Amino acid sequence: VALSGAATVEDLLALGVGCATGVPCSWLAPLTTEALAGGRLPYVPAASEGEAIGIAAGSWLGGRLAAVLIQNSGLGNAVNPLTSLAATYELPMLLVVSHRGRVDGDAPQHRLMGAITEPLLELMQIPTRVLPNEPVAAREVLAAAVADATARSRPAAVIVPRGTVAPADQADALPAKHARPVTVRVEADAPAVAPTRAAALATLAGALRVDDLVISTTGMVSRELAAAGDRDATFPMMGSMGCASALALGVALAAPARRVVVVDGDGALLMKAGALATIGAQLPGGLLHLVLDNGCYESTGGQPSASANVDFAALAAASGYARAATLGGASDLARLVSGFAVGDGPALAALAVQPGREAGTPRVPRTPQALRDGFREAVLGPALVP
Numbered sequence: 001v002a003l004s005g006a007a008t009v010e011d012l013l014a015l016g017v018g019c020a021t022g023v024p025c026s027w028l029a030p031l032t033t034e035a036l037a038g039g040r041l042p043y044v045p046a047a048s049e050g051e052a053i054g055i056a057a058g059s060w061l062g063g064r065l066a067a068v069l070i071q072n073s074g075l076g077n078a079v080n081p082l083t084s085l086a087a088t089y090e091l092p093m094l095l096v097v098s099h100r101g102r103v104d105g106d107a108p109q110h111r112l113m114g115a116i117t118e119p120l121l122e123l124m125q126i127p128t129r130v131l132p133n134e135p136v137a138a139r140e141v142l143a144a145a146v147a148d149a150t151a152r153s154r155p156a157a158v159i160v161p162r163g164t165v166a167p168a169d170q171a172d173a174l175p176a177k178h179a180r181p182v183t184v185r186v187e188a189d190a191p192a193v194a195p196t197r198a199a200a201l202a203t204l205a206g207a208l209r210v211d212d213l214v215i216s217t218t219g220m221v222s223r224e225l226a227a228a229g230d231r232d233a234t235f236p237m238m239g240s241m242g243c244a245s246a247l248a249l250g251v252a253l254a255a256p257a258r259r260v261v262v263v264d265g266d267g268a269l270l271m272k273a274g275a276l277a278t279i280g281a282q283l284p285g286g287l288l289h290l291v292l293d294n295g296c297y298e299s300t301g302g303q304p305s306a307s308a309n310v311d312f313a314a315l316a317a318a319s320g321y322a323r324a325a326t327l328g329g330a331s332d333l334a335r336l337v338s339g340f341a342v343g344d345g346p347a348l349a350a351l352a353v354q355p356g357r358e359a360g361t362p363r364v365p366r367t368p369q370a371l372r373d374g375f376r377e378a379v380l381g382p383a384l385v386p
């Protein structure tokens, strides 16, 4: 016996899973295919497993529990956001991990990861269950994992041995190129003197509306933005470098009526630039992606990044964003944020900022759990937060 993909997707829906994301594995293909074809469980194809963890985190913050469907070979790609995002902020998600290399005979590249999959999950303190191939028992295991994830607010994993899910037909329809407005590139008329990062963040803080949801990247960006105005609707990331835009995508898809602003660094964006294509494919209309480009990893001492030869607006435009702009200065930023409407996105605006920091900027003053709860309440309203 083997599980049917369709029935397993129904089980996930019945357990309250509202969204799936991941990177394909042939052993899990029936689930992915079913989610894509059935349309009952929205599936967001991620460019990397780490990005998928970011999307799942944002999805839950936006009110939709997510399942992350990945091959164990991609577990390594997910370690950073699992440890520094999901564990740090205590964010529930269901990991469905195929277990390649579990038994002899699989391809050589799966052998070592096959042997260390369960110990690696255990090292990350992620409770792990093996998915049985019998439907009733499988439903119980999935239910136990989801209960564990939600009751204890953390990722919980189900690992899937070979042959557990019955093979399905090949996914038939590849996504068509979506119809979208011609990308507008706005160049500043007269480049102004680049503001400092702190000044740009203060300008942003001043242009925000009360119910704007903001996600800021790890490092001094989050600290300086918090210093410019700590608010529940801002989620400062303290780790998971590169995952801010994926998390913002998860939020924007779960809360499509909201303006979602993500503040990225050049180094962080380049670390997970695949997310641009994911965002360009998903077209979250409320997403505004700001890149504060100081040409370096300022937070760790100003070491140069590779951004000097990168045109972030061109990169976003080429990735399917609806709008992309290179801003000339802080006043462009204020104008852009004031004028941005849900439906205009996804939009990216790159702003050159001076390297350097505001001396004495404290760490983000609230605990990760308080930041999580405040942000979720800002998305869902106090009545809806369990």
Ligand SMILES: Cc1ncc(C[n+]2csc(CCOP(=O)(O)OP(=O)(O)O)c2C)c(N)n1
Pocket: 080, 197, 217, 218, 219, 220, 221, 239, 240, 241, 264, 265, 266, 267, 268, 269, 294, 296, 297, 298, 299, 300, 305
């Ligand atoms: C995965 C990972 N690698 C390295 C670091 C260390 N680190 C923290 S902030 C940072 C620099 C971020 O640079 P950028 O996104 O350009 O922002 P900036 O600090 O320049 O404003 C680095 C490398 C980290 N937190 N996580």
